[in-house]
Amino acid sequence: MLGVIAAAALGYLFGSVPFGLVIARAAGLGDIRKIGSGNIGATNVLRTGRKDLALATLALDAGKGAIAVGVAHLFDWRPEVAGAAAFLGHCFPVWLGFKGGKGVATFLGTLIAIWFWAGLAACAAWLAVAAATRYSSLSALVAAAGSPLIMFAMGRPAAAAAALAMTVVIFIRHRANIDRLINGVEPKIGAGKAPA
Numbered sequence: 001m002l003g004v005i006a007a008a009a010l011g012y013l014f015g016s017v018p019f020g021l022v023i024a025r026a027a028g029l030g031d032i033r034k035i036g037s038g039n040i041g042a043t044n045v046l047r048t049g050r051k052d053l054a055l056a057t058l059a060l061d062a063g064k065g066a067i068a069v070g071v072a073h074l075f076d077w078r079p080e081v082a083g084a085a086a087f088l089g090h091c092f093p094v095w096l097g098f099k100g101g102k103g104v105a106t107f108l109g110t111l112i113a114i115w116f117w118a119g120l121a122a123c124a125a126w127l128a129v130a131a132a133t134r135y136s137s138l139s140a141l142v143a144a145a146g147s148p149l150i151m152f153a154m155g156r157p158a159a160a161a162a163a164l165a166m167t168v169v170i171f172i173r174h175r176a177n178i179d180r181l182i183n184g185v186e187p188k189i190g191a192g193k194a195p196a
Contacts, residue, residue: 007079017060065087069082081162104126121146122146127139
C-alpha cells in the first residue's frame, strides 16, 4: 500500500509541472492559456507559430509520464499507478487551480515507459490519423481508444486498466472536440486559432 501511495504522489508531482506554460513564458510569448484553445499542451503551443517550442513541450510532457514510470520501477513501486498519476497531474495540476491540459502526450509517454510496443502502437496510430485527417483531437481519441485493448492482448491487465482509466479521462476532456468533429467544424493541425 505504501508503494502505491508513493507512486501516486511521485507521479502526480511529476505530471503537474506545466511545461507548455513555462516554455511559452520563458520564450517571451506570455500566458499560453490566453491563445488558441487555452490549453497548456503542445498542440496549443504550436498555435504560437513556434514549432521548436511545441516539440519541446511534447517531449517534456511525454517525458514526465515516462520518468514517473521509470522511477516507480526503480523503487519497485507500481509503475502503472505512477504513470496514471502523472497523467492526472498534467490534466489537473494543483499549481494551476486543477485546470491543465488534455493529457495526450503524457498518456503516450506513460504507455511507452510501461510497455514500449503498446506505446509505439499508440504513437503510430496518432501519426497515421493525423497524417490522414490533420485533426489532432481525432488522432488522440483513436490512439487512446486502442491502447487498453493492446495492453490487455499483450497480457498486461493492470496496465490495461490504467490505460482504460486514462482513456476515459481523455474522452471526457475532448467532449467539445468530439462535438466539433461531428459538426465538421473542428480546427485542423496548424490552424492559427482554435476554440477551447
